[in-house]
Amino acid sequence: MRDFADRLKRILVGRPVPSQALGETLLPKRIALPVFASDALSSVGYAPDEVLITLAVAGVAATALSPWIALAVVGVLVVVVASYRQTVHAYPSGGGDYEVVSTNLGPHAGLLVASALLSDYVLTVAVSVSSGTGYLAAAVPGLAPYKVSIAVGVVTVLAVLNLRGSRESGSAFAIPTYLYMAAIGITAVTGLVQELTGTLGRAASSGYQIAVDADWDRGLTGLAGAFLILRAFSSGCAALTGVEAISNGVPSFQRPKSRNAATTLLLLGSIAALMLMSMIHLAGATHVQMVEDPATQLLHDGEPLGGGYHQDPVIGQIAATVFSGFRPMFYLVTAVTGLILVLAANTAFNGFPVLASVLGRDEFLPRQLSQRGDRLAYSNGIIVLWLGAVAFIVGFGANTNRLIQLYIVGVFISFTLSQIGMVRHWTRELTTATDPRARARMQRSRLINAVGVVGTGTVLIIVLATKFTRGAWITLTIMALLYLVMNRIRRHYRRVSAELAISDLHDARVLPAHVHAIVLASRLHRPTLRALTYAQSTHPTSIEAVTVDTGDGGADRLLDAWEEAELPVPLTILDSPFRDITRPIISYVRSVRRESPRDLVVVFLPEYLVRHWWEQILHNQTALRLKTALLFTPGVVMASVPWQLGLPGERLIHHGVRATAPTGIADADAAARAADAVRLAPADDGAGGAGTGGTP
Template sequence: MSDIADVAKRLLLGRPVRSEKLGHTLLPKRIALPIFASDALSSVAYAPDEILLTLAVAGIAATAISPWVGLAVVFVLLVVVASYRQNVHAYPSGGGDYEVATTNLGPAAGLGVASALLVDYVLTVAVSISSAAQYAASAIPALRGHETSAAVIAVVVLTVMNLRGVRESGTFFAIPTYLFMALIGLMVVTGAVRYLAGNLPAAESAQFELVPSAAYDQGLMGLAGAFLLARAFASGCAALTGVEAISNGVPAFRKPKSRNAATTLLLLGTISATMVISILVLAQATGVHYAADPQAQLTLDGGPIPADYDQHPTIGQLAQAIFTGFPPAFYAVSAITGLILVLAANTAFNGFPVLGSILAKDGFLPRQLHTRGDRLAFSNGILTLAAAAVVLILAFDAEVTRLIQLYIVGVFVSFTLSQLGMIRHWTRELKRQPDPRTRARMKRSRVVNGVGLACTGSVLVIVLLTKFTHGAWITILAMAALFVLMRGIRAHYDRVRDELSLDDVSAARALPSRVHALVLVSKIHKPTMRALAYARASRPSVLEAVTVGVDADEVADLTRQWEALDLPVPLRVLDSPYREIGRPILKYVRSIRRESPRDLVVVYIPEYVVGHWWEQLLHNQSALRLKGRLLFTPGVVVASVPWQLASTAGQTGLEGEDYVEGRLRRY
C-alpha cells in the first residue's frame, strides 16, 4: 500500500529535490511576473465589475462616472506600488509588511499585519477561483449551477501544481498569464481603433435601461450618493490586492533580489493600472450595464428583460462587442480570463506559505509550517491555505458578490501599517546618516511612504465604513481570532521553552542517581527475550521483570517457565484483584518514584510490529493504553522494544534500492 501511495505521489509531484538545489528554484523576472503579478492582473476581471455593479444601484447616470472612480483606484495603486518599491529595498528578507511593522511598530503591530495578510491570502484564493468559475460557466453552459464544484476542483489542481515547486508551477503559469495580457491588450487596442473609427458596436446589455433603487432616484446627490460612490471606490480597490505579495516573495527572486523585485513591481503596477482604466472606459463607450439583480434592475423599453437573459461579466460583454463577427476571439478572451483568475490564486499560494514559514520560525504558528517538502516547497502551508479556501468557497457557494465584501479589508490594514512603519524606518535612518545625497534620497522615500500612508489609510477608513455591515465584520472577526490564536501559540512555545531550559539546579539534576528498569512480561516468547536482552544491555542499577497476576493458573505457568529457564532477572508478580493490567503497573512505578524521587524508571514494553492496519487492531492495545498513561508520569521513560512479524516484510519502501535522500522527510 505504501508503495502505491509513493508512486502516486511521485507521479503528481515529481522526484524529490535535494536541499542544495534550492538556488536553482530562484526566479528570473520573466517567471516572477506571472507568479507574483497574476493576482493584481486578474483584478481586471472583477474590479471593474464591482465598480459598475455598485454604481448601478443609482442608475445609468451614476455608471457614467465609473472611469473617474477607476482613475482614483489607479492613483492609489500607483502610489502603493511606488511605496512598496521602497519596502523591497529596505527589507529584502521576505518578511514583507510583517517584518516592516514588527521592526518599526512593535510585535503587536507586526502580528496584526500578519493576521490581516493571512486572511487576505485565503480570500484571494476564494474570490479568484469563484470568479473564474463564473467566467467558465458563462463560456460553458454545462457548468452553470455547478460553479462551486468547479471552484473546489480548481483549488485542488492549483494545490498539486504548487506542491511540485515554485519554479515549476511558475513556468507552467507563465504562458497563460502572458497570453491574458496579450488578449486584453489586443481587445483594448481593437476597441480604441473601432471607437476612433466610429464603428464600435454596443454591448449586449446596452439595449437595457438601469432602474435606480428608490433610495437613489436622485442619482448620486446627497449623503447617500456620496456613500455609494465611496462603496464603489472601495470595491474597485480590490485591484490593489497582490501588490504586497512581491515584498513577501523577494527571497524567491534571482540576484540582485531587491532590484528584480522592484522592477517586477513597476511592471505589475503599469500593466494593471492600464488594464483597469481601459476596461472601464470601453465599458462606458459600449454602454455596458452590469447589475447585481438583472431581472429587477434592468428594463427593456419600460418592460421586463427576457427571462432567459444571462448576464455576462464586463470583459465578456466587451469581447463579444469588440470582436463582433469573430466568435473565436470572444471565446479565447473568456477562457483565458477564467484561467487567469485561477492562476491569480497562485499569488496567494506563493505568499501564504512563505509568510507562514516566517511566522512559524518566530513561534507564532506551528513549527510544521516552517518545514519544506521534498520538492522544496512549503507543503504544509500550501495545504493549509487550500483547505481554508475550500471552506470559504463552500460556505459562500462560490458567489463573488458575497465574497468580495469580505475582501481587501485585510490587505489595506497591512498596507497602512506598513507605510507607517516605513516612515518610522526612514526617520530613524536619517538620524544616523551623515551623507547629504543619501539623506536626500531617504527624505524622498519618506515622502513617498507618507503619501502612501495617506492614501491607504483613507481607503481603509472608507472600506470599513462602507463594507462593515455587508460582510467586512466577518473579516475583522477572523483577523482578531487569528491574532489571538497566534499569540496563544507563541505563549505556549515560550512556556515550553522556559519549562525545558536548563538552570543551575536542573543541570545538576539532569542525570538520575540510579536507573530502575522494568521489563513487562505477559508470556515467555521471543519478544520478551529481546526486551530482557535490551534492558540488560543498558546496564541499569536495578533490573526486574514484572507481570500482572490476572489469572492464577497463567501466573503459575509463567513462574515455572521462568525458573526452568533460569533467567538472570528476578520476576515480580503484581496482584490485580479486579483483573486490571495498567493500574497495578502504574501503582508500582509510582511507589518506586516515591521511595527514590531521583531515580529514573525505564519501562521496557515488548511490542509487535505488524504490516496490515487490521492487525494493529488485534495487537498492542494494552501496550498503547499503558504507554499513554505512563507518559504523564514524571521520571518515567517508556521504551518500546519492537518485534517485526512476517507481515511487515517489504513495508519500509526502501527494499531493493539505495536510500534516496529526501525520500522520507522530517515533519
C-alpha cells in the same frame, strides 16, 4: 503503505532537490511577473463588475461615474506601487509588511499585519478560484451544481504544482498569464480603434433598463449618494490586492533581488492600471449593464427579465461586442480571463508560505513552517494555505459575491501600517545619514511613503465603513483569532526555552540515583524474551516483569511458564477485578515512581511491527494507550521493543545484533521448556487478555 505513499509523493511532487540547488529555483523577471502579478492583474476580471454593480442600484446615470472611480483607484495604485518600491529596497529579506512594521512599530503591530496578510492570502485563493469556476459554470451551465467540488479540485491542483517548486509552477503559469495580458490588450486596442472610427457596437445588455432601488430614486444626491460612490470605490480597490506579494517574495527573485523586484512591481502597476482603465472605459462606451440580481433588476419594456437570463461578466460582454464578427477571439478572451482568475491564486501560494516561514522563524507560528520541503518549497505553508482556502470555498459555497465582501480589508490594514513603518524607518535613517545624496534619496522616499499613508489610510477607512456589515467583520474576527493564537504560540516557545535552558552546567551531569526497569508481559514468547534481554543490557539497578490478572487464567499460565523457564527476573502480577489492563499498570508504575522520586523508571514494552497498514488495528492498541498515559508521568521513560511480524528468519535478532536469552536460561533444556511454554500458551488475538493485551 509507507512505500506506496512515497511513490505517490514522488509522482505528484517529483524527486527531492538538494539544498545547493536553491539558486536554480530563483525566478527571473519574465517568470516572476506572472507568478507574483497574476493576482493584481486578474482583478480586472471582477473589479469592473463590482464597480458597475454597486453603482447600478442608483440607476443607469450613476454608472457614468465609473471611469472617475477607476481613475481614483488607479491613483491609489500608483501611490501603493511607488511606496512598495521603497520597501523592496529597504527590506529585501522577504518579511515584507510584517518585517517593516515589526521593526519600526513594534512586535504587536507586526503581528497585527501578519494576521491581516495571512487571512488575505487565504481569501485571495478562495475568491480567485471561486470567480474562475464561476466563469466555467456560466459557460457550461451543467457544471453549476458541482461548482464547489470543481473549485476544491482546482485549489488542490494549484497546491500540488507549488509543492513541485516555484520555478516549475511559475513556468506553468507564465504562458496563460501572458496570453491573458495579450488578449486584454488586443481587446482594448481594437475597441478604442472602433470607438474612434465610429464602428464600436453596443453590448447585448445595453437595450435593457435598470430597475432603480426605491431608496435611490433621487439618484446620487446627498450623503447616501456619496456613501454609494465610496462603496463602489472600495469595491474597485480590489484591483490593488496582490501588490504586497512582491515585497514578501523578494527572496524568490534572481540577483540583484531588490532591483528585479522593484522593476517587476513597476511593470505590475503599469499593466494593471492600463487594463483597468481600458475595460472600464469600454464598458461605458458599449453601454454594458451590470446588476446584482439580473432576474429582477434588469427590465425589458418595463418587465423583469426573469431567471432565464444569464448575465455575462463585463469583459465577456465587451469581448462579445468588440469581436462580434470574429467569435474565436471572443472565446479566447473569455477562456483566458477565467483561467487567469484561477491562476491568480498562485500569487498567494508564493506569498503565504514565505510569510509563514518568517513567522515560524520568529516563533509566532509552528517552527515546521520555516522549513523547506524536499523540493525546496515551503511545503507545510502550502498545505496550510490549501486547507484554509478549501474551508472558505466549502463554507461559502464558492460564491464570489459573498466572499468578495470579506476581501481587501486585511490588505489595506497591512498597506497602511507598512507605510507608517516606512516613514518611521526613513526618519530614523536620516538621523545618522551624512551623505547629501543619500539624505536626498531618503527624504524623497519618506515623502513617497507619507503620501502612501494618506492614500491607503483613506481607503482603509472607506472599506471599513462600507464593507463592515457586509462581511468585513468576519475577516476582522479571523484576524483577531490569528493574533491571539500567534501570541500564545510565541509564549509557549518562550516558556519551553526557559524551562529547557541549562542554568548550571553541573545540572547537566546529574544522574538518577537508581534505574528501575519494568518489562510488560502478556505471554512468555520471543518478543517478551527480547524485551527482557534489552532491559538487562541496560544494566538497571533493579528489574521486574509485570502482567495483569483479568480473571481469565492467562496470568496463571504465564506464571507457570515463567517458573518452568527458570527466569531470574521476578514476575509481578497485578490484580484487575474489573478486567481493565491499562489502569493497573499505570497505577503501579506511578506508585514505584512515588516511592523513589529520584529514581528513573524505564518501562520496556514489546510491540509488533506489522507488514500491512490495516494489520495495525489488530495489534498494539493497549500499547498505544499505555504510552499515551505514561508519557506525561515525570521520571518515567517508555522504551518500545519491536518484533517485526512476517519477516523470514526473525529470531532474537534486531538490526544485525543478536540478542541472547536472559541469564538464568542456562542450558538447552531450559530454552526448550520456554519454547514449549510459548507453544502451549493461548493465542493472542491482539485485542485483550492477560498482561498488556494488544501488545505482544
